[in-house]
Amino acid sequence: MKKNKFPMTLQLFAEGDGDGAGGGNVSGAGASGEGTNNEPLSFDGFLAQEGNQAEFDRRVQKAIDTAVSNAQQKWQALTDDKLSEAEKLAKMNKEEKAAYMQQKKEKELSDRESAVARKELMAEAKNTLAEKKLPAGLAEVLNYTDAESCNKSIAAVEKAFQAAVEAAVQERLKGGEPMKKAPESDADSMEKQVEALIMGRM
Numbered sequence: 001m002k003k004n005k006f007p008m009t010l011q012l013f014a015e016g017d018g019d020g021a022g023g024g025n026v027s028g029a030g031a032s033g034e035g036t037n038n039e040p041l042s043f044d045g046f047l048a049q050e051g052n053q054a055e056f057d058r059r060v061q062k063a064i065d066t067a068v069s070n071a072q073q074k075w076q077a078l079t080d081d082k083l084s085e086a087e088k089l090a091k092m093n094k095e096e097k098a099a100y101m102q103q104k105k106e107k108e109l110s111d112r113e114s115a116v117a118r119k120e121l122m123a124e125a126k127n128t129l130a131e132k133k134l135p136a137g138l139a140e141v142l143n144y145t146d147a148e149s150c151n152k153s154i155a156a157v158e159k160a161f162q163a164a165v166e167a168a169v170q171e172r173l174k175g176g177e178p179m180k181k182a183p184e185s186d187a188d189s190m191e192k193q194v195e196a197l198i199m200g201r202m
Helices: 043-048 052-091 094-131 136-141 147-173 184-201
Strands: none
Touching: 043 052, 052 094, 094 136, 094 147, 136 147
16 A cells, blocks of 8 residues: 555644644644644544543533423423313313313314315405406405405405506506606505505405
């Protein structure tokens, strides 16, 4: 095996003016991170140096304490809900427990049905907006409480949008140089007008 004529001396923990791996003292153990016989300093050797073991232990303990604390907080949050419900159930008699469990199931079912109905209404509203050649983004401001509220909010949005378009056309027809881009404040005010119309009619 051929020996290197120029052994590489790498500095693991550099400090100072940033001369790079080649600069500085390469023969000493302190600055270069190597032993006196040109062998790399082992981790155990590094820890054996003054103060390194204590600093390493301190950092490891801090990381462990943080991880344990975070895990305890997550566990506590999860168990608090379960414990409070268990305490409620423990104080109830048989009939109250049955009624409580029934109410809980009904609420979960109602929440699921509401979520499904909202998705269906939103899909239908997007189709209606597309048919009326209104921007699909207006679907975000509609009221999805029920079909009637959704239809009323679509009508209100359509009316507000048409009024805004007509106002913009009238403004352009008044003369002057045509606007290349609507100012941000006008867009914001239009959005506020649409929301105000919807909220006022619901």
